[in-house]
Amino acid sequence: MTEGYGAISRRDVLKTSAAGAAIAGSLGPGNVAMAQGQADAPPHAAVTLKVNGESTRLELDTRTTLLDALREHVKLTGTKKGCDHGQCGACTVIVNGRRINSCLTLAVMHEGDEVTTIEGLGSPDNLHPMQAAFVEHDGYQCGYCTPGQICSAVAVLEEIRAGVPSHVTADVSKPSPMTTTEMRERMSGNICRCGAYSNIAEAMAQVAGVKA
């Protein structure tokens, strides 16, 4: 959607790390690169991520989080950085079918992993049912927590169906019921300061086919 720098980003990713090119070039996944004596080459490693179905090979400073890899290197900025410390949920993505906070995991630890971001769930003209339900129920305001909320919401319904217990499950030896009480508890790792919670619960209930 934008011209200019964004358009050449993919090639530039490799150039960005060119400072460490000699080292990076020889790297396989998960290997160590020591930056001995090279002030300009912090350790890099190669990683291949499967983002929204597309394989992407990146040479990254080992310190790069999955969140920053997605936002700054793959240029998928739908995944948000709200706190960078696991305290808000804005960075939620689905990795190998499970939702996680992408800010508290290193990109290099995800060799070969399937990462689904908000952009992979649906597109503006072909929305995922959860995305459409958020629009219909006004499950957002500023929109900044929204991608994380939606990725979480999709995963939460799966978790309930899969029988993962929660803090509000009355009897943990039995499967949890599909209720908005369960949804509210499980969504609590996604903070919305705009306070769209009541509407998000309604959007989720609609997608789950239960009463709000």
Place this chain on the structure above:
Amino acid sequence: MKFDTPAGTNPIDRMKVVGQPTTRIDGPLKVGGHAPYAYEHQELPGKPAYGYVVGSAVAKGTIRSMDTSRAERAPGVVAVVTHRNAGKIAKGNFNTAMLLGGPKIQHYHQAIAVVVAETFEQARSAAALIDVDYARDRGAFDLAAAKVDAPDATGSDAPTAVGDFAGAFAAAPVQIDQTYTTPDQSHAMMEPHATIAAWEGDKLTVWSANQMVAWGAGDLARTLQIPPENVRLISPYVGGGFGGKLFLRSDVIMASLGAKAAKRPVKVALPRPFMGNNTTHRPATIQRIRLGATQDGTLTAIGHESWSGDLEGGGPESATQQTKLLYAGANRMTALRLAVLDLPEGNAMRAPGEAPGLMALEMAVDELAEKLGMDPVKLRVINDTQVDPEKPERPFSQRNLVRCLEEGAERFGWARRKAPGQVQEGRWLIGMGVAAAFRNNLNMKSGARVRLSPSGQVTVETDMTDIGTGTYTIMAQTAAEMMGVPLAKVTVKLGDSSFPVSAGSGGQWGANSSTAGLYAACVKLREAIVAKLGFGPGEATFENGQVHVGNRVADIASAAKGGEIVVEDSIEFGDLGKKFQQSTFGAHFVEVAVDRYTGEARVRRMLAVCAAGRILNPTAARSQVIGAMTMGVGGALMEELAVDKRFGFFVNHDLAGYEVPVHADIPHQEVVFLDEADDKVSPMKAKGVGELGLCGVGAAVANAIYNATGVRVRDYPITLDKHLDKLGEVV
């Protein structure tokens, strides 16, 4: 367009598009992850570098020396900017403290350096290599201690008095004299303050998260001492602000200075743990309220004093504001007192003044009702006023507080409420509470440009922002209504200082003022279309993409056949706001459950009934209100920036330490809007709701807790430790 007489009938009154519950036109972009926020813009004039801001480690003092050499030598570092090499920096009109500190330090985590590097990781680790030696000064950090000799605030915040408050209070048969406290609070919007800055020659462009584009651009020029015309600020999507992004903040300055030094675009986002002390907050208050009444509940004396603190040169939290206007009563006084504190800068947060003010006042009213043995809804109803109690010659433009209270009581099942401590379900003590909501309506001059293309597309351009308020959608609705076109025929472009200056988003003035500005521009466009078509005099009707004058009809697009029509206008407000007191009203009803063992309070039901003029988009307006109610629950139950009075800073400065409500804290919320249209406020006949929704919520929760437990807690937030030992023995 000047708005100085009450609005007559106008095209908005058709309410074919305006007033309809409309899903957001920017919705698909937001839920798809494609709406670009400040840090995410890709259309830059070069490859960006990353800036990481360093904050002061002391609250007050002087930087004795600063060693940046290790940072400068660190891998990937392009530039390090501090007060030593930043050039001349001034203070913006809207800031109290300098955005770049040094050598003088005014508050903890005041920005003192930005490290620019090739990557974010490099910038962050190099930032930790800056060594600073401080001379620490003693500061004042304790409001309770500083309160003692805090002087009266001045100007529009000066004390007010009507009648003989002292005499009337002393003579009142029923009295309340209590002190309430509210803590420092943090906006904690989800998008951190963030900016990308790029210089092209001496022209500076910043993509930033800002509620008030013109203020921000102006203060950016002022701070950097460059001509305002050299600055462009772009802010199309703002990830929440709540007042925290009203003003220029350090991210903008540090990105701009970093970009200048690095000679390329620089991206800066404030790290979350930095925001609590680097940016602004809502100041704590200590409030004394005295109410005097006769046995029948008539208020005879109303006194409200509030103490707050701020840095030298700052302002008070105007917590007495609503007390001047909310209830009748012949004898009244208010006073704001301002102490100098060396904590970070206090400033506006959603409903500044009224939010903490009502937390206290509406608890005091609840206490009075109990003392009188009167229903708190009834007490509020009998003390209603239709005129400004300080200046009875000024009527309210429209005031339906009583209907809000009565309709709310009916819907909520208020009649089922019992005496304090009477309802128990298992381990839960159940209670209901009510509070009035009140927030003044403010209007601001607002401009817009409208274009009509040969294809009939209407494009709106204004520097107005959408901070989650639904601006994109209500602007499109307004243009569609005015021009008689479907929503799809309207494109809205916001948040760019190259567009006409708008009201911006603050003080809940945004929706009414900015749509009114657009109304003015659309009136001009209608005239231009009629003129272009040569449809002589006569009343023009715009509908279905066509314009009718008498029996002449044409597609509006045909007027632009020869080229786009572009018009611009703004709305300016005359003295109707002086002649009529313009305010918004509501009533909040809350049911809580308090764990009898642990004292944990959880909200079970919430209802707000609002009277706020015409509701431009009930869907978005309802969201504003439920969001505000959620913030109100936070203020009542958990939100507090904890002050370390030795080191002088807010200790819990991240989102794990500063707790805000999560999903599990918030039940289903009901919102009702009374059907109103206020012709004294603007041609849109609308007022704001975004702050109204917060006003009174805290007190309604507090009153519900009291009703559940019979224990009154007057210090917010009402955490379990404050009533635990009064909840009765458990074994």
Place this chain on the structure above:
Amino acid sequence: MRPFTYERAKSAQDAAVKAATTPGARFIAGGTNLLDLMKLEIETPTHLIDVNGLGMDRIEPIDGGGLRIGALVRNTDLAADARVRKDYGVLTRALVAGASGQLRNKATTAGNLLQRTRCPYFYDVNMPCNKRKPGSGCAAIGGFSRQLGVIGTSDACIATHPSDMAVAMRVLDASVETIRPDGTTRAIPIADFHTLPGQTPHVETALEKGEMIISVALPKPRGGTHIYRKVRDRASYAFALVSVAAVIGKDGKGAVALGGVAPKPWRVEGADALLPNGSKAVADRLFAGAAPREDNAFKLTLAQRTIAAVLAEAKA
């Protein structure tokens, strides 16, 4: 965050050897605590040893009863395991009361035990903190200590251990199984795993250099009602002010451990025996010698009342 090199361990012993011999080396499991702290340079490893993918993500029965939980089992999977839900309900309940769904999907058994305190001064590198910087002092004493410990603390540090899971493991008498660089293994009773601060608050566990957790063993199920009650200001996604893990039999006898009050899961065996006597007796025994601060003294009342709530629930 300082630069670091990264490698994937090939085996548990390989990891232990590397950890002992590579300067500045640390294990990384879920990363949810370590990376949080590395971003703030509270932790500054220069080499990370990724211990995921060593097959330590299984939950297996132990001969003669009990369960062995791999060090890399995710908190979500442990909570959802049918055997745990049935026989060790207190553990499931404690796990799901902790952090958020996203974090539990990453957090591991070993990482959860080894997470560090949430003391706000520990988290602010401008502040003195003996745990973060030995000898620098303790900013929390005399400061904002509402969250911090009331017992087991010292004049050098009053931090609490933030884990919920560990409190349940303490009541279940779990043991932590490790491997050392020389290949030897040992089982550390959970009671001895976390250490009290004394004058060395930076030392937090009994682990030796390079020693790696490979599993946690739960003894045979303890019959009775399993309860985990966590008290906090907001309803979810918050650390405990006080938490109580308890397993209580029909006869009113059982075991109880507390979170949020001490530098380690707090259990006093002598207090267990007092359970039939009610919450006051139990709390008095648990908190004998407590050293509360002005703003966390409420934890003593809160603990007693929460134990009362748990006893009432067990009876119901």
